[in-house]
Amino acid sequence: MTDQILISMAATIAFAVLFHVPRSEYLLCGINGAVGWMVYLFCISKGTGTVLASIWAALVLTLIARILSAVRKMPSTVFLITGIFTLVPGSGIYYTSYYLIMNELEQCAAKGMETFKIAGAIVLGIIFGLMLPQSWFNRLGRVCSKK
Amino acid sequence: MPESKVTLNLAISVGEVLLKSGGEIYRVQETVSRILEAYGIEDYHVFVITNGIFATVYEQREDAGSMVRYVPIGEVNLQRVAEINQLSREICEKKCSISEAFERLEQCRNSYSEGKLAMIFACGVGSAGFCYLLGGRPYDSMVSFFLGVFLEIFLILAANYHASRFLMNILGSALVTAGSLLLFAAGAGILSDKVVIGGIIPLVPGVALTTAIRDLFNGDYLSGSIRMIDALLTGMCIAIGVGGVIKIFQLMGGGAFLL
Numbered sequence: 340m341t342d343q344i345l346i347s348m349a350a351t352i353a354f355a356v357l358f359h360v361p362r363s364e365y366l367l368c369g370i371n372g373a374v375g376w377m378v379y380l381f382c383i384s385k386g387t388g389t390v391l392a393s394i395w396a397a398l399v400l401t402l403i404a405r406i407l408s409a410v411r412k413m414p415s416t417v418f419l420i421t422g423i424f425t426l427v428p429g430s431g432i433y434y435t436s437y438y439l440i441m442n443e444l445e446q447c448a449a450k451g452m453e454t455f456k457i458a459g460a461i462v463l464g465i466i467f468g469l470m471l472p473q474s475w476f477n478r479l480g481r482v483c484s485k486k
Numbered sequence: 487m488p489e490s491k492v493t494l495n496l497a498i499s500v501g502e503v504l505l506k507s508g509g510e511i512y513r514v515q516e517t518v519s520r521i522l523e524a525y526g527i528e529d530y531h532v533f534v535i536t537n538g539i540f541a542t543v544y545e546q547r548e549d550a551g552s553m554v555r556y557v558p559i560g561e562v563n564l565q566r567v568a569e570i571n572q573l574s575r576e577i578c579e580k581k582c583s584i585s586e587a588f589e590r591l592e593q594c595r596n597s598y599s600e601g602k603l604a605m606i607f608a609c610g611v612g613s614a615g616f617c618y619l620l621g622g623r624p625y626d627s628m629v630s631f632f633l634g635v636f637l638e639i640f641l642i643l644a645a646n647y648h649a650s651r652f653l654m655n656i657l658g659s660a661l662v663t664a665g666s667l668l669l670f671a672a673g674a675g676i677l678s679d680k681v682v683i684g685g686i687i688p689l690v691p692g693v694a695l696t697t698a699i700r701d702l703f704n705g706d707y708l709s710g711s712i713r714m715i716d717a718l719l720t721g722m723c724i725a726i727g728v729g730g731v732i733k734i735f736q737l738m739g740g741g742a743f744l745l
Binding site (some may be wrong): 340342343346347349350352353354355356357358359360361364376412413414416417420421423424425427428429430432433434435436437439440441454458461462465466469 | 508509510513562563564565566567568571572573575599601604605608609610611612614615616618619622679682683686687688690691692693695696697699700717721724725726728729732733736
């Protein structure tokens with residue numbers, strides 16, 4: 340479990356470097372990515388399946404990104420883009436084309452559908468996360484900057 | 487030049503950097519409008535799409551100004567987005583004169599970003615990490631690390647030749663797949679599927695997907711659709727690169743390379 344946390348953090352920070360995130364935010368990006376991945380793994384272990392797990396993880400990621408953005412006075416994109424990479428269905432793309440080439444069309448269709456469903460799930464998760472009014476987060480940011 | 491035009495030039499230049507570095511449409515629109523307001527321009531119109539900004543000020547007056555900027559989709563640079571955010575906040579608090587703002591913008595354009603070596607290393611770490619997270623063994627993620635490193639080197643070289651993004655995605659994923667299958671065929675004992683998945687992660691359109699959603703959510707349907715199509719096509723390009731190489735290996739090996 341610890342290895343999953345540390346590695347998802349390292350991988351997210353690697354993407355933070357690739358997207359030129361300001362250095363002071365590397366660690367927070369990493370934590371956001373790790374939390375998202377933990378939520379994903381937790382949901383999977385409860386038997387929700389990949390789609391529902393992606394929705395929950397994307398939702399939590401978006402909320403944390405918005406909280407961090409209010410507290411750190413950074414655009415929320417900084418935390419969202421880097422964090423979301425742990426959820427993007429890279430393996431789905433691979434298996435879809437693999438089964439297509441192997442002419443196992445049934446498997447290919449199933450994997451292709453799953454890839455689209457996961458992408459859709461991420462969309463839904465982010466949208467649910469964006470629905471909360473910005474003023475709540477602003478208030479949180481003001482409380483934190485007073486301290 | 488009348489002052490309205492100088493202000494418009496500043497606002498739209500700030501917007502250009504922001505849009506190019508990966509800011510969302512509504513953020514760009516908001517930033518440009520706020521800067522214009524902060525410098526006392528009341529009558530203005532700003533229209534932003536994924537690859538262009540259009541703005542006019544004081545259409546009915548003598549000192550009317552209008553500007554159009556074409557902004558091709560560029561490399562994501564979140565540091566610039568953050569800096570511009572800070573700059574526009576200061577402008578709105580009237581802490582920054584126009585000439586100062588131009589200077590800050592110029593600094594921001596040339597701001598330090600991580601060097602190529604750091605990028606190459608980061609790409610390797612990202613690939614290795616995802617290979618492990620998605621079920622690879624430490625040994626597989628080590629292989630994935632090197633494929634990630636090669637991929638980033640390839641992408642940097644290809645960018646020098648202004649290769650099209652389609653070609654870069656197809657060739658990039660093909661490179662990763664070929665590397666993994668060659669090692670597998672040489673008897674390296676890797677889980678080649680996990681290695682490939684880790685290796686192609688840097689190409690996967692996570693940014694395009696996220697930005698598309700945010701644009702659509704804010705009601706910028708045109709820009710959101712452009713990004714969404716971008717994400718879809720990138721995904722397809724990766725699939726073509728991976729699939730093509732597997733097919734070639736399959737034909738060459740007569741099935742001996744079945745994974």
